[in-house]
Every structure is written in structure tokens, then in C-alpha cells.
Amino acid sequence: MEEQSLTQNMKKEEIQITDWQRILLGQAPFEFLLEVVVRTLIIYVVLVLAMRVLGKRMNAQLSVAELSVMIMLGGIVSVPMQVPNRGLLHGILVLSCMVGMYRGINWLAYRFRRVEQLTQGNLHIIVADGVLNLQAMHRVRLSRQQLFSYLRAAHMQQLGQVKRVYLEANGKFSIYPQEPPRPGLSLLPEKDPAIREAEPADHTVKVCQQCGHPEAADHKPWQCPHCGHQHWANGVCKL
The missing domain is CATH 1.10.3060 (Helical scaffold and wing domains of SecA)
Structure with missing residues (x-):
């Protein structure tokens, strides 16, 4: 003073x-x-x-x-x-x-x-069996691109390789791989179309482009039962 x-x-x-x-x-x-x-x-x-x-x-x-x-x-x-x-x-x-x-x-x-x-925070399950938990991501204000960048840094190429992703109380990610990997949503950036087009697709599986929920290719109606999204893509196998 x-x-x-x-x-x-x-x-x-x-x-x-x-x-x-x-x-x-x-x-x-x-x-x-x-x-x-x-x-x-x-x-x-x-x-x-x-x-x-x-x-x-x-x-x-x-x-x-x-x-x-x-x-x-x-x-x-x-x-x-x-x-x-x-x-x-x-x-x-x-x-x-x-x-x-x-x-x-x-x-x-x-x-x-x-x-x-x-005082310490709580754990959140962000990915379960290759599917994004969009509600948990919204609660912790985590975008898809932020999560995908962490998974790419952990050498993951598609969500079918991921069994669980935990967001720990201290803000750190714990990633547990899926063995064996299943077809899933690609984690590669859309701004790199050359490498995305080279990904091996599994035409028997469709995945929701919003959350990664998998369904058989002949599944109808085409509305994701997990998130309600209506856009689908072929599942991607591990490169």
C-alpha cells in the first residue's frame, strides 16, 4: 500500500x-x-x-x-x-x-x-472398445482433434486398436491397446488425404464418423445407435 x-x-x-x-x-x-x-x-x-x-x-x-x-x-x-x-x-x-x-x-x-x-479431480473413460465417449469428452472439454493427436503420438492409427483411454485425475492420458486390433475409425488427419487413401479398408464393417461405433456394412437404418450421427465410413484395419 x-x-x-x-x-x-x-x-x-x-x-x-x-x-x-x-x-x-x-x-x-x-x-x-x-x-x-x-x-x-x-x-x-x-x-x-x-x-x-x-x-x-x-x-x-x-x-x-x-x-x-x-x-x-x-x-x-x-x-x-x-x-x-x-x-x-x-x-x-x-x-x-x-x-x-x-x-x-x-x-x-x-x-x-x-x-x-x-480437490484432486476424478478419472474419466474417454474411449471404450474403440468407441468415443462423447459425453465424457464434453464434460472435460476435450475435442476429437486433441484426443486423436494424443493417440497418434502413442502410435495408434485407428480406434479399433484402442481398448481403453482413461483421462486421469492429474490430466494425463492412460492408453490400453486392443488385442487383437479390430477395424475402426481412422485417426489420421483429413488434411493428409494421400496417407488416408492408402489405409487398408475393411468393407464388411462401417464405423460412425462421429464416435467410431462399428456396425456390419449392411446395417440399416443408418443412424448410429450410440450418438445418433448419420455419416459412416469403411472401417480401417491396422496399417
Whole structure:
């Protein structure tokens, strides 16, 4: 608040583009630079200890609760390191409160399933037996192109190769292959027609172009029983 009031009370003629001392040091004396180094070292040691207390999960892919803690840690440690009229104990106290709150939430999540779902998220089945779960994709705001790019990165060429795709609580995909593969919807991009035309088609199976649901080629009426879509394509075998 004091720094904001000082900035707001500065007169127009006091702001000079060549005032390098104000630009580089602000209104703090030059000696405060050495104090910043000392403050930074102390906060760094405290932060390392806090990260050890928070656990190994903070070094892995983060859940929503863990990411929130990480963002708040950045805001907590910046003020004690850089603001001359703020003591270190205030920052260390706030940091300790954050660590305690995080550990308390983890304890509640361990004891109560509902708390775990609210703070850690939940698993979603995105693909089951080569068919897209469009409702789950809508809930997690996952587009087909995003999912297809992940599957292509896992060396999948068509949905018939996929038995299950789980979207884990931490946002990571777990992919389990179908053995043996079945004819399914192509995962290759439509912008590469040359490679799509080279795909071996199974003319005995039609697949819904929206969700990948398979039906016999002579199946009628041509409305997908899974998603209601009416556009079909030949199933694709593994290349």
C-alpha cells in the first residue's frame, strides 16, 4: 500500500526517462540490493524445506489443488524478497500456513472420497472398445482433434486398436491397446488425404464418423445407435 501511494503521489515532472537510479532501484537505497540477496537465500532455503514437506507429488504432474498451491507459493515468496518494508517472518508465516493447509486437505482427501474428488479431480473413460465417449469428452472439454493427436503420438492409427483411454485425475492420458486390433475409425488427419487413401479398408464393417461405433456394412437404418450421427465410413484395419 505504501509503495502504491508513493507511485500515485509522484508528480509528472518527477518522472524522467533518464532517471536510471529510479528505474533500476526504485525508491529503495542501493544497499537494499545486498539485502535482497540475503532475503532471497533465506526464502529459498525455507521454500526448499516446504517443498520437501509437501511431498514428491509436487515434482510430478500436478493436480488442480497442487497447481493452485504452486501458483500461490510464487506470490507468497516474492514480497518478502523484494519489498523493503516487509519482514521475512510475515512471508515465512504465510508459507507455513499454506503448507499446513495443503497437508490438511490431503488428509481430508485420504479420509473422505468426496473431498478427494473435489480437490484432486476424478478419472474419466474417454474411449471404450474403440468407441468415443462423447459425453465424457464434453464434460472435460476435450475435442476429437486433441484426443486423436494424443493417440497418434502413442502410435495408434485407428480406434479399433484402442481398448481403453482413461483421462486421469492429474490430466494425463492412460492408453490400453486392443488385442487383437479390430477395424475402426481412422485417426489420421483429413488434411493428409494421400496417407488416408492408402489405409487398408475393411468393407464388411462401417464405423460412425462421429464416435467410431462399428456396425456390419449392411446395417440399416443408418443412424448410429450410440450418438445418433448419420455419416459412416469403411472401417480401417491396422496399417
